[in-house]
Amino acid sequence: MKIFDFLKILFSFSLPWLSASSLANSDSQLPEVACRYEMKVTPHGKFKATSTKAWFFWRKPGMVQTQDADGHYGEIWQRTANGSIQYRKLYHVDKTAIEYMPADMPTNNMSFDWIKLSSMLDQQELHALKPVKKTRVLDRSAELRKGKVDNRDIEVLWLPDVSLPASIISKDKTGRAELRLIAIEPLSATHRKPVDIEEIANYRHIDAADFGDMENDPFVKKVMAFTEHHNH
Amino acid sequence: MQLLKKFSVATISSVLATGIVQSAEEPAPEDWFNAGRQTVIDAGHLNPNEKHAKNIILFVGDGMGVSTVTAARIYDGQQKGGHGEENSLSFEKLPYLALSKTYSVDQQTPDSAPTMTAMVTGVKTIGDSLSVNQFVAHSEPDANIVNANKLTTILERAKSDGMSVGIVSTARITHATPAATYAHTTNRDWEGDSDLPAGATVPDIAAQLIDFNINGGIDVALGGGRTRFIPKTATDPEYGIAGKRKDGRDLTADWINKHNNARYVWNKEQFDAIDPNATDHLLGLFEPSHVHYEADRIAHDKAGEPSLTEMTRKAIDILKKNKNGYFLMVEGGRIDHAHHSGNAYRALTDTQQLAAAVQAAMEKTNTKETLIIVTADHSHVFTIGGYPQRGNPILGLTQGVGASSPDLDMLGLPYTTLNYANGTGYTGASNLQPAGSKTFTTPNTASWPSGSEGHNPASFSPAFGRPLLVNPQVQAPDYLQETIIPLGAETHAAEDVAIFAGGPKAHLFHGVMEQNVIYHVMAEALGLAEQRR
Structure with a gap:
């Protein structure tokens, strides 16, 4: 399961999000950070195995990048000078990026909320949960919030100084999903850096709209085969 | 035929000769015959243009x-x-x-x-x-x-x-x-x-x-x-x-x-x-x-x-x-x-x-x-199938001649006239959309905004049975017609x-x-x- 699939499950409680164009907020006040998260999904039922995955999250003005712990797969969102958001899936071993063209986003009903991308949750979502207590996590001030949305029990441990969750726990009758911050440090100080934008620019780029015409492409074949293997 | 609208004689000629029809009149048998004959006469007057093209x-x-x-x-x-x-x-x-x-x-x-x-x-x-x-x-x-x-x-x-x-x-x-x-x-x-x-x-x-x-x-x-x-x-x-x-x-x-x-x-x-x-x-x-x-x-x-x-x-x-x-x-x-x-x-x-x-x-x-x-x-x-009546909405559910409701398959479920043999409309759950009918646009869910990239799935689970379809759904612009074989892209x-x-x-x-x-x-x-x- 890739990071975004996991997060879709985890964050399915969220309120409808705003379009990128509707947000006047800037992420320039948000500190540049490098985070290591761990996510765990525990389905209910005897024979269903718990899955755990570690991944990295990097944020700086105009860019959010994620990466699997093994460094093979990642995603990058970049906000351009005119407010457009460029989204690419990154296959680092293959030096290949799958890009989703801005023109296709409205057609595909894609509307990125930059603040949510940068913080994982937006303020509306956060304020839909009831503040329970203030505490400290990883030597930082934290605020615990709880609530119930769409029959799910939600618990968020929020770090206001960096506008990121220290944990999100979501429980319902199907199971328990948890995202937990393992480490956080300034981007400038981190050992594990995001892949440089220049390096990504030199990746081979494939427009997602072209997949149907690339049935013989070795990379496309490999990606599909890999995914099938992991899902069956 | 009960549902066949009426055509005029002139229009049926036009139907066969030029393919334009907007009339509501039903053509008589002789109209079809005459229009067909006229098409042959017109074809006989076709003069191959042997000149070079500019x-x-x-x-x-x-x-x-x-x-x-x-x-x-x-x-x-x-x-x-x-x-x-x-x-x-x-x-x-x-x-x-x-x-x-x-x-x-x-x-x-x-x-x-x-x-x-x-x-x-x-x-x-x-x-x-x-x-x-x-x-x-x-x-x-x-x-x-x-x-x-x-x-x-x-x-x-x-x-x-x-x-x-x-x-x-x-x-x-x-x-x-x-x-x-x-x-x-x-x-x-x-x-x-x-x-x-x-x-x-x-x-x-x-x-x-x-x-x-x-x-x-x-x-x-x-x-x-x-x-x-x-x-x-x-x-x-x-x-x-x-x-x-x-x-x-x-x-x-x-x-x-x-x-x-x-x-x-x-x-x-x-x-x-x-x-x-x-x-x-x-x-x-x-x-x-x-x-x-x-x-x-x-x-x-x-x-x-x-x-x-x-x-x-x-x-x-x-x-x-x-x-x-x-x-x-x-x-x-x-x-x-x-x-x-x-x-x-x-x-x-x-x-x-x-x-x-x-x-x-x-x-x-x-x-x-x-x-x-x-x-x-x-x-x-891409296929056009079933036995829809004349004028049945091409994007719609198949409804036979004289029928008052859509035709049903052997599971008792309606089906569309247009389908694909393979591709993204398979009705098992995909990694992007739940089991059932698929849409061109993955719904704008309240989830991590990593991108709804349309329905270009990387995986499917097996489908069990077929979904219950209704006309407004299948005639919507984003509906993906059903497929037999699940693939990440239709071929x-x-x-x-x-x-x-x-x-x-x-x-x-x-x-x-x-x-x-x-x-x-x-x-x-x-x-x-x-x-x-």
């Missing part, structure tokens, strides 16, 4: 198989208020028809590169290859080897003969179909220099377009694909994303500098301002990649972009200034993409737009001197495609022909057939 316009509906043409015809007719079946798209009124065998040298079901190569060079080749012969290996990076095996295209021959030449597409102008007319390479994906492998000496496709050096270069190139024309140090004027060229060249600037009376435009306002009489070389790149589907173009384009019809008109107005004539290729490139996505609505509306472009070309040209060909490079696994199909033609030498299209014959008819029409290739 101009050739080759329209290619990418992936526009026969079932797509039929469904688009019905959809178009129903949009006009008729039953639909009796309607004819503009190009269906052309007098000559043949079938085209689309296989390539190494593919039973081909891709667009060898099929377009066959059409524009007269020679079949291997998959992914653009206007090079079968003897050069796939992804051959050596320019000398590629040059030694390149095939001269009809566009190059026309230009060498003093004609003007143009290419128009709704895909990237460097995509396989338009690229085959002007570029020679063994990998259709080498569209920009950043797509080339290290050490490759064969030039990228975008560079080949700009550096095309026969008789002053290509005259008109309109489509998408901007990022492969601008350097990575520059940003896209519409979206701000970076260009993709590593070599630092700004090919849009090179176009201006290289050609006389040249213009480069990237939005509709600039496009509309172009005076064809004052412009001899026009490059228009309206999106970083492919331009919008016609169904989404006006609502969703940020800067505005012209339709395929508008691009076709502008191209003809520029090219027709040459008294020696012109060759123009026009591609409806996104019919194919909509099918790959399993979305019949967008495939049909883009086919409608191609038909509108053909109509515009017919109105702007004289059939006595302009050969118009409309064909497809390949088909798709091409191997059956023959149609060739519609009118004008000089159009009568040479007949029967079931190899796809490469299209080139030879064009060469014959231009009087180039006897010249050395």
Whole structure:
């Protein structure tokens, strides 16, 4: 399961999000950070195995990048000078990026909320949960919030100084999903850096709209085969 | 027949002769008979035009198989208020028809590169290859080897003969179909220099377009694909994303500098301002990649972009200034993409737009001197099935003659007339959408906004039974028709495609022909057939 699939499950409680164009907020006040998260999904039922995955999250003005712990797969969102958001899936071993063209986003009903991308949750979502207590996590001030949305029990441990969750726990009758911050440090100080934008620019780029015409492409074949293997 | 609306005698004649019907009157049996007879009489008066063509316009509906043409015809007719079946798209009124065998040298079901190569060079080749012969290996990076095996295209021959030449597409102008007319390479994906492998000496496709050096270069190139024309140090004027060229060249600037009376435009306002009489070389790149589907173009384009019809008109107005004539290729490139996505609505509306472009070309040209060909490079696994009654909504649930509710399958569930044999509309749960019917747009869920990329799934779970379908759902623009075989993208199909033609030498299209014959008819029409290739 890739990071975004996991997060879709985890964050399915969220309120409808705003379009990128509707947000006047800037992420320039948000500190540049490098985070290591761990996510765990525990389905209910005897024979269903718990899955755990570690991944990295990097944020700086105009860019959010994620990466699997093994460094093979990642995603990058970049906000351009005119407010457009460029989204690419990154296959680092293959030096290949799958890009989703801005023109296709409205057609595909894609509307990125930059603040949510940068913080994982937006303020509306956060304020839909009831503040329970203030505490400290990883030597930082934290605020615990709880609530119930769409029959799910939600618990968020929020770090206001960096506008990121220290944990999100979501429980319902199907199971328990948890995202937990393992480490956080300034981007400038981190050992594990995001892949440089220049390096990504030199990746081979494939427009997602072209997949149907690339049935013989070795990379496309490999990606599909890999995914099938992991899902069956 | 209870549900059959009435036609007038005059209209039924028109139905069979020209395919236009809007009347609500039911035709009597003698009306059908007389109209059929009239069609034969009219056919007897067809006079093959043996003259050479001054101009050739080759329209290619990418992936526009026969079932797509039929469904688009019905959809178009129903949009006009008729039953639909009796309607004819503009190009269906052309007098000559043949079938085209689309296989390539190494593919039973081909891709667009060898099929377009066959059409524009007269020679079949291997998959992914653009206007090079079968003897050069796939992804051959050596320019000398590629040059030694390149095939001269009809566009190059026309230009060498003093004609003007143009290419128009709704895909990237460097995509396989338009690229085959002007570029020679063994990998259709080498569209920009950043797509080339290290050490490759064969030039990228975008560079080949700009550096095309026969008789002053290509005259008109309109489509998408901007990022492969601008350097990575520059940003896209519409979206701000970076260009993709590593070599630092700004090919849009090179176009201006290289050609006389040249213009480069990237939005509709600039496009509309172009005076064809004052412009001899026009490059228009309206999106970083492919331009919008016609169904989404006006609502969703940020800067505005012209339709395929508008691009076709502008191209003809520029090219027709040459008294020696012109060759123009026009591609409806996104019919194919909509099918790959399993979305019949967008495939049909883009086919409608191609038909509108053909109509515009017919109105702007004289059939006595302009050969118009409309064909497809390949088909798709798109089917029209069941036993729907006359006038049943083509996107709707199948409802039989005299029935008051949709027909049911052996599970007791209704089904649609249009379906795909494989692709993204499989009803098992995918990694993007739950079990049941699928939609072109993955719903804007309240989830991590990593991107709803439409429904291009990476995995499916097995389907159990079928979903319960209702008409408003299946007739919605984003509905994905059901498929039997789950795939991440719907596939091409191997059956023959149609060739519609009118004008000089159009009568040479007949029967079931190899796809490469299209080139030879064009060469014959231009009087180039006897010249050395």
